[in-house]
Amino acid sequence: MSDIAVLGLGNELFTDEGVGIVAARELASFEIPGIEVIDGGTLGLSLLPSIEGRAGLLVLDSVMVEGGEPGDVVVYGGEELRREARLLYSAHQLGVNEVLAAADFMGRSPGKLAAVGMVPSSLETGYGLSDVATGSLPAMIETAMEVLASWGVRVGVDA
Secondary structure, three states: OOOEEEEEEOOOOEHHHHHHHHHHHHHHOOOOOOEEEEEEEOOHHHHHHHHOOOOEEEEEEEEOOOOOOOOOEEEEEHHHHHHHHHHEOOOOHHHHHHHHHHHHHOOOOOOEEEEEEEOOOOOOOEOOOOHHHHHHHHHHHHHHHHHHHHOOOOOOOOO
């Protein structure tokens, strides 16, 4: 098990609701040492064994942000994520807070915690991201890499 998990959440059958999974898959292609990329889909509480006791957990997901525009990329850190996780938008809405609370209860919370989210443009039934989400995906990946770098993960070409 790697020290840091990157957890992609969402449902790819609802267009931009799957952006977290698409972003995680893209991040995995960089093969960054020391991180494990997990396709969490809509698994909710069953994700606990995948995240407990990690040095860090970075969640990638679609988010609803008051005043946010489709394609906007936002970052939530630590306690802010615990407060704002209710804004994660999908069938897994019930689960992120509960998984973190369960890890807390067991004394096995990830040491570092953050989320990078994107405001969806479309949540219609259909496979594949909207043009807006596709255009913002590189910014989401770059932001995720910046968070990892701030945690001491070597994310450069020579990682």
